[in-house]
Amino acid sequence: MDESQSDRRLEFAASLFSGQPQFERFRSCDAIFPTATIQRSGPVFPFGSALRELPESYSFEGSARSLSEFLREVDTTGLLVVKDDDIAFEQYWHGYTQQTRCLSMSVAKSFVSALIGIALDEAHFKSIEDPITRYVPELKGSGYDGVRIKDILQMSSGVRWNEDYSDPESDINRFAKAWAFGSSLDDCTRGCVPELPPGSFNRYVSMDTQALGMLLVRTTGESLSKYLEDRIWKKLGMECDAYWMTDEDGMELALGGLCVTLRDYARFGRLYLRGGDWEGQQVIPAQWVRDSVSPDAPHLQPGLNDASESELGYGLQWWLPNNPDGEYLAIGVYGQFIYLYPKEQLLITKTSANRNYAQTDDEAGVRELEHIEMFRAIAGHLRR
Numbered sequence: 352m353d354e355s356q357s358d359r360r361l362e363f364a365a366s367l368f369s370g371q372p373q374f375e376r377f378r379s380c381d382a383i384f385p386t387a388t389i390q391r392s393g394p395v396f397p398f399g400s401a402l403r404e405l406p407e408s409y410s411f412e413g414s415a416r417s418l419s420e421f422l423r424e425v426d427t428t429g430l431l432v433v434k435d436d437d438i439a440f441e442q443y444w445h446g447y448t449q450q451t452r453c454l455s456m457s458v459a460k461s462f463v464s465a466l467i468g469i470a471l472d473e474a475h476f477k478s479i480e481d482p483i484t485r486y487v488p489e490l491k492g493s494g495y496d497g498v499r500i501k502d503i504l505q506m507s508s509g510v511r512w513n514e515d516y517s518d519p520e521s522d523i524n525r526f527a528k529a530w531a532f533g534s535s536l537d538d539c540t541r542g543c544v545p546e547l548p549p550g551s552f553n554r555y556v557s558m559d560t561q562a563l564g565m566l567l568v569r570t571t572g573e574s575l576s577k578y579l580e581d582r583i584w585k586k587l588g589m590e591c592d593a594y595w596m597t598d599e600d601g602m603e604l605a606l607g608g609l610c611v612t613l614r615d616y617a618r619f620g621r622l623y624l625r626g627g628d629w630e631g632q633q634v635i636p637a638q639w640v641r642d643s644v645s646p647d648a649p650h651l652q653p654g655l656n657d658a659s660e661s662e663l664g665y666g667l668q669w670w671l672p673n674n675p676d677g678e679y680l681a682i683g684v685y686g687q688f689i690y691l692y693p694k695e696q697l698l699i700t701k702t703s704a705n706r707n708y709a710q711t712d713d714e715a716g717v718r719e720l721e722h723i724e725m726f727r728a729i730a731g732h733l734r735r
Contacts, residue, residue: 357533359383364531368516368524373685373704374428374445377454380596380610387576387603389584389593396588396618396630401437409728411721418725425686425705425718428453429613433621434697434733443613445704450591452610453702456683459595459609460560462579462619464504464668466567468627468639469582475570479504487565494543495562502549503559504667505651511546512556516684516709517716523557536561536598536605553650553659557606560668564605575603586634587622589615607683613700620681620689620698643667644679663719672723682719684708690726695734699726 363376363383376383408415422430428447432440447453455462470476476486479501484491494510495503502508513521526539540561547554564575571578576595584593593615596608611619622628623643627635646652646664653664653673664671670680681689686703701722709716 356383360531360533361528364527367527368519368709370706370710372426372706374426374447377428377685377702377704378447378451380454380608381452381594384596384608385599385601386594386596386610387574387601389576389580389595391589391592392585394588395590398433398614398617399437401434401439403432403439403733405432405440406728406732409725411724416721418728421721421725425703425707425722427686427701427703429700429702431613431617431700432697432729432733433617433699434695436621436696439733440729441613447702449614450612452591452593452612453616453687454607454683455609455611455616456607456685456687457557457560458616458681458683458687458689459605459607460557460668461681461689462583462609463560463563463567463575463605464643465583465619465622465635465639466575466578467500467504467563467667468635468643470567470571470578472636472639473571476500476566483562483566487562487569489537489541490562490565493541494545495540496545498549500563500566501667503562505550505553505648506555506559506665506668507550507553507648507650508556508559508562509545509547509549509551509554510543510556510558512543512554512558514555514557515712517712526558530598530604533599535600536602537565537600540565550648551650551658553656553661553665555660560606561604563668564603567605568602574601575605583619583622583634586632587615587618587629589618591615613702616689616700616702617698620691620700624691624693624696624698639667643669644671646671673720678723678727680723684717686718686722688722688726690723692726692730695730697730697733699729 515521595603650658688701690699
């Protein structure tokens, strides 16, 4: 890593959650970090077109709010609404286009979950009931020693971690700086220590997904990028190549470094809407899709919960909203979303660069619950 690249990486890490504009950085990560390419191939799967206007407002916390004003306030860079395989709305802002590959942040976690389900189906490992250290011995002695793969998938590993983005000394912010300095992602994961009994408390720990990335690499013998390319990208008629940010050793930033166009995020969402089936081919096992969005323990249920840090429920690297009607989401910081509503055959993908994200450690600082109510308003409007 030369000095100019090092400076760019440190500038990127220092800018996060600082209130700085991020439009350019989030669409040009390949100019800042090493990356691995995920190549598309074959005919592009075409969405139809049945364009509609969005509703003018939505309701949140008892008051009506302007939808267009909200999109502006959170620095939306792209919004795509697909219903019954037809594009109902698509718009880009701040120089982003249909071909712009946008940083996923933690939306990548749901892609990793899909790969885990495929790898299990292909018998690369035996069961998610197994401890991860059966397959990743390097994690022995860490916070993941003896922890079930399932507990890691459900953000219930029990490792000590602080994911407060508004705190510059939190674990997540210290990790971002260490990675920018060139630290190994595997070493960072091995550095986690235990705190709570696994499977007892829902605490969002981004390093849990990094541990799952290690599991995939060790058991499949392939990089995450290659496995994603062969098992998903080449099967879904993706429109563009994607890329995944890596460390100097070529290990992908599994917890959030995937960069994808808005429409290709939507194609991945469509795969889940259809239970893992793509035009007659079962790409992801149907049972894995169902399990991924079914919180199966008290600490994972949506709503206020003493055994969870969030009022959103959690599945296998997917979020469940309060009062769900079968909906579920992939969510990334700064306002990245894949919202899926199977009953309505509706999906919404959204990318953002919200410069005010995490200026406070509450809903006002992240506006994720507000996004969900906006998505529900769009769904209701299209239904009518």
